[in-house]
Amino acid sequence: MSRSGDRPLAENVTDQRRQDKDAAAVPATEAAATAPASAPVERDVIFDVDDINVFYGEHKAIRDVTLDFHVNEITALIGPSGCGKSTFIRCLNRMNDLIPSARVDGKIIYHGEDLYASDIDPVQVRKRIGMVFQKPNPFPKSIYDNIAFGPRVMGTKGDMDEIVEQALRRGALWDEVKDRLKTNAFGMSGGQQQRLCIARALATEPDVLLMDEPCSALDPISTGRIEDLMTELKQNYSIVIVTHNMQQAARVSDMTAFFTVELHDEGKSRTGAIVEYGGTDKIFTNPDDKRTEDYVTGKFG
Amino acid sequence: MTGAQIADRAARQAVIPKATGADRAFAGFFRLLMYGAIGVSLLALLTLLYDVARDGVPSLSWDFLTSFPSRIIPESSGIQSALYGTLFLMVVCATIVVPLGIATAIYLEEYADRTKWWNRLVEVNIQNLAAVPSVVYGILGLAFIVRGPLSLGRTVLAGGITLALLVLPVVIIVAREAIRAVPPSIREGSLALGATQWQTIWKQVLPGSIAGIATGVILALSRAIGETAPLLVIGAAVNPRFNPDGLGSAFTALPIQIFTWTQDPNREFVDLAAATIVVMMVLLLLMNSVAIFLRNRYEQKW
Numbered sequence: 001m002s003r004s005g006d007r008p009l010a011e012n013v014t015d016q017r018r019q020d021k022d023a024a025a026v027p028a029t030e031a032a033a034t035a036p037a038s039a040p041v042e043r044d045v046i047f048d049v050d051d052i053n054v055f056y057g058e059h060k061a062i063r064d065v066t067l068d069f070h071v072n073e074i075t076a077l078i079g080p081s082g083c084g085k086s087t088f089i090r091c092l093n094r095m096n097d098l099i100p101s102a103r104v105d106g107k108i109i110y111h112g113e114d115l116y117a118s119d120i121d122p123v124q125v126r127k128r129i130g131m132v133f134q135k136p137n138p139f140p141k142s143i144y145d146n147i148a149f150g151p152r153v154m155g156t157k158g159d160m161d162e163i164v165e166q167a168l169r170r171g172a173l174w175d176e177v178k179d180r181l182k183t184n185a186f187g188m189s190g191g192q193q194q195r196l197c198i199a200r201a202l203a204t205e206p207d208v209l210l211m212d213e214p215c216s217a218l219d220p221i222s223t224g225r226i227e228d229l230m231t232e233l234k235q236n237y238s239i240v241i242v243t244h245n246m247q248q249a250a251r252v253s254d255m256t257a258f259f260t261v262e263l264h265d266e267g268k269s270r271t272g273a274i275v276e277y278g279g280t281d282k283i284f285t286n287p288d289d290k291r292t293e294d295y296v297t298g299k300f301g
Numbered sequence: 302m303t304g305a306q307i308a309d310r311a312a313r314q315a316v317i318p319k320a321t322g323a324d325r326a327f328a329g330f331f332r333l334l335m336y337g338a339i340g341v342s343l344l345a346l347l348t349l350l351y352d353v354a355r356d357g358v359p360s361l362s363w364d365f366l367t368s369f370p371s372r373i374i375p376e377s378s379g380i381q382s383a384l385y386g387t388l389f390l391m392v393v394c395a396t397i398v399v400p401l402g403i404a405t406a407i408y409l410e411e412y413a414d415r416t417k418w419w420n421r422l423v424e425v426n427i428q429n430l431a432a433v434p435s436v437v438y439g440i441l442g443l444a445f446i447v448r449g450p451l452s453l454g455r456t457v458l459a460g461g462i463t464l465a466l467l468v469l470p471v472v473i474i475v476a477r478e479a480i481r482a483v484p485p486s487i488r489e490g491s492l493a494l495g496a497t498q499w500q501t502i503w504k505q506v507l508p509g510s511i512a513g514i515a516t517g518v519i520l521a522l523s524r525a526i527g528e529t530a531p532l533l534v535i536g537a538a539v540n541p542r543f544n545p546d547g548l549g550s551a552f553t554a555l556p557i558q559i560f561t562w563t564q565d566p567n568r569e570f571v572d573l574a575a576a577t578i579v580v581m582m583v584l585l586l587l588m589n590s591v592a593i594f595l596r597n598r599y600e601q602k603w
Contacts, residue, residue, distance in 0.1 A: 095493065100414050127495030137486035140509060140601050150494035153504070186602075197490070204494055 044071040045109075046208055046238040047092060052106035054087050054096065061087050062272040065106075067257055074230060074239040076249035076280065079259030080295070084272020085242045088259070089210050092240060093129040094122035110208075127154060130201030134213040136193035138185035138200075143168075143177050146185050146196055150204035163203060171199025172229045191222025198229065202237075209233065211241040215248065227252050246296060249280065256283040258292045353582075357575030365576060369542040370558060375569035380577055383558035385544040386457070386537070387526060387584075390554055393461025394468065394525050399518055401465070402472030403507075406514075409473070410480040411502055431470035438467040439534030447535050455536040458548040463531050468521040475517025479510035484603050512599035519592040523585050529556040555581045 047069040054061045062084035069075050077085040087096065094115060096102040108115040115125055127150075139146050147164045156163065164181070168174040173195045177188070185196055194214060201209060211230075215223040223245075230239055230252050243249050249256055257277040261270050276283060276292045287293045368379025405427075413420040442463030446453055453459040483506050491501040507514075537557040545552045553561075555577060562574035 093493065095489065098489070098492065100416070123492075123495055123497050126493055131493040133486060133489060133493075135486060137484075137490040139487060139490065139505060140603075149491070149496070149504070153491075153494065153496040153500045200490075200494065 043073070045069065046071045046111075047240075048107075048109035050107040050109065052088070052091060052104065052108065054084070054091060055103045055105070056099070057101045059269060060271045061102075062259075063262075065274050067274065067277045069238060069240060070255065071238050072234055072236070073254040074234050074241060074252050075255045075257065076253035077240065077242045077257050077259060078244075078246065078249050078295070079272070079275075080261060081244075082270055082272070083259040083261040085259050086212050087272065089212055089240055089242050092208070092210055093131050094125045095131065097122050127204055128206050129208045129210060130204065130206035131210040132194070132197050132201055132212070132214045135217050136190055136197050138188070138193050138196055140184065140186060142182045143185050143188070143196060144181040147200050147203045150200060154204060167199045167203035170202045170233070171195045172225065172232070173199055189222070191218050191225060194218060194222065194226060195229065198226070198233075202233075206237070208238045208240070211239065213242050213244060216244060223248070246284075246298075250284050253280045256280045258283060258287075258289075258295060260291055260295075350582075353575050353578050355575075356572045357577070357579040360572050360576040361579060365573075366580070370540040370553075370561075371542075372540055375567065375573060378570070378573055380555065380558055380580065382541045382544050383553050383555045383577070384580075386541075386552040386554045386557075389457045389545045389550075389552060390461050390464060390532075391522055391526065393458060393548065394464040395518070395522060397462060397465035398469055398472050398521065402469055402518070402521075403476050403514060405469075405473045406476035406480055407502060407506075410477050411498070411506065427470050427473055431474060434530075435467055435528050436530040436534060438463055439531030441466065442531055442535045454549070455538070455551055456549050457545045457552045459535055460532055460537065460552060460554070461548075463535055464525040464528060467528060467531060468525045471521045471524065472518055475521070476510070476514045479513025479517065480506060482513060482603070483509040483601075509601050512595055512601065515599075516592045516596045519588055519595070523588040523592075526554075526585065526588075527556055527581065529560055532557055533560065555584075 045068045049065055049067050049069070052065040053063050065088060077089060079085050090096045091104055092108065092115075096104055104116055106116070110125075110129075113120065139149060141149070144164055147167045148160050151158075151160065151163050165174060165178075168177065173192065176192065177196075185193065188196060194217075198209070198211075198214075215226055218226065227248065230241070233239060234254075241249075241253065255278065258275045259272050260275045261272055263270055276287055276289045278288075283292060284296050287296065293299075364377075365379045366384065367381050368377055369382055370380065371378040409420070409424060409427075413423075415421065442459060445451060446459045446462050447455055451459070451462075453462075487505050487509065488501055491505045492498070496504070532554055538551040538553045539557075539561050541551060541553050559574045559577045559581070562570045562577065565571060
């Protein structure tokens with residue numbers, strides 16, 4: 001009797017708390033919107049990017065990028081085509097190393113270590129920092145083997161079935177595919193394939209997830225599911241996302257960096273540079289820079 | 302514009318002009334020309350097959366396959382030593398050409414920096430080598446493998462190496478095509494998961510291209526099987542009454558046996574050559590069928 005009486009009481013308390021939190025949230029957002037861009041001080045930093053310049057041969061692709069990414073936040077990189085967003089995100093897990101002519105100058109501090117220090121092995125970097133690409137790229141193998149590939153190449157010991165299930169659950173895919181783990185991943189829909197790629201990246205236990213326009217090949221419903229998933233994942237991961245979709249950046253991200261493209265030599269040469277970086281609310285409602293405002297309101301780009 | 306005006310205009314000038322008789326005749330003529338071209342090549346092939354089968358099939362028998370060739374008695378002559386010789390040559394050739402060809406293709410596709418001149422030089426040379434006449438490979442084999450630096454003599458090993466050199470460019474080119482067909486996104490996906498470049502090649506790129514590579518290897522071997530000139534130049538045995546018993550043994554091969562018998566003034570030996578051709582054709586057909594089967598069954602669609 002007393003037990004059953006306690007329960008509604010406890011629920012009332014939680015409800016009360018929730019309301020308090022909601023009430024507190026409103027001024028907090030307003031405060032964030034009006035605070036200067038230099039506000040992020042106390043939060044833990046996952047990437048401390050210091051003056052990154054990327055060259056393809058002689059050509060400077062992006063210049064002087066300096067910003068901090070925070071733990072358990074989603075940071076969106078937006079900007080017009082050719083402004084170097086993708087080039088930049090690929091610096092964060094050293095994927096640019098794969099392009100023979102590419103050269104990266106500057107420092108990216110991750111857990112106290114410079115990712116571009118000469119004694120850092122890019123393969124080890126990529127094991128810690130997962131990446132999801134623009135077009136879903138499942139391997140031509142079973143769903144199970146797609147997930148297990150990462151842990152296997154890392155030589156992970158332990159129950160592979162368990163690892164696969166965990167990863168698929170985190171990728172919000174388990175219920176849809178648990179009865180057909182051994183079927184080829186090419187038979188899945190585009191949205192499922194992309195969630196498989198996310199789950200696959202999570203299977204290697206990274207702490208950061210880089211997403212390079214992960215929804216650009218997907219329909220709105222699949223996009224919505226992936227955005228929900230991202231919001232869930234940020235409890236445990238830090239996420240960096242490149243997106244062309246302004247609403248998407250506004251919906252999911254905590255911080256937004258706006259890149260632009262600078263033309264040199266009468267338009268023959270293009271260099272990407274960062275214009276403004278700050279809380280997403282501020283970037284979208286009250287940006288400091290005229291170029292940011294023009295872009296987010298759709299006047300340019 | 303009123304309805305009447307529109308109708309009037311349509312009547313004067315059709316929006317979609319009707320096809321004229323001349324157009325149709327022209328199209329029909331070209332269609333006939335195409336059928337004619339196919340007909341001519343099919344006819345040539347059928348005539349050849351018929352001619353060979355007419356002369357050769359009567360001589361075919363189990364004894365023909367299992368007897369040794371004779372210089373004197375056509376009735377008791379057979380191609381056992383040639384069949385074994387071809388088998389030995391193919392095993393040697395495949396053993397050399399498969400690892401070498403695939404490794405070269407992997408290097409050129411996955412590792413070589415195309416901005417470097419020496420890599421481009423290798424590429425251009427391989428394409429040129431594929432077009433070099435086979436007799437030139439025979440001369441190379443004679444000078445460097447049978448005699449000269451390697452001095453292996455007129456052996457199975459020397460023959461196999463020569464044939465391997467001959468088809469190596471073809472295998473490399475086909476293997477490169479197959480490797481290139483694996484989309485870059487698969488490599489990126491693998492590397493982004495922390496796989497090393499070698500793990501990526503071994504576990505993603507090669508499994509994705511193996512059907513194409515296998516098809517290419519079989520087609521290359523079926524080219525090697527029919528090669529006569531290089532084996533003649535390096536000196537295959539004539540009518541040997543023994544099978545090769547190892548890499549250091551003398552040998553003959555099906556095309557050499559055919560060549561030997563067609564040279565014979567005795568008409569009955571020429572018929573044996575036709576029978577050998579039938580055997581070789583069946584062998585080639587089988588190999589090509591396996592290649593087609595492999596391609597259809599295992600080729601990865603991206």
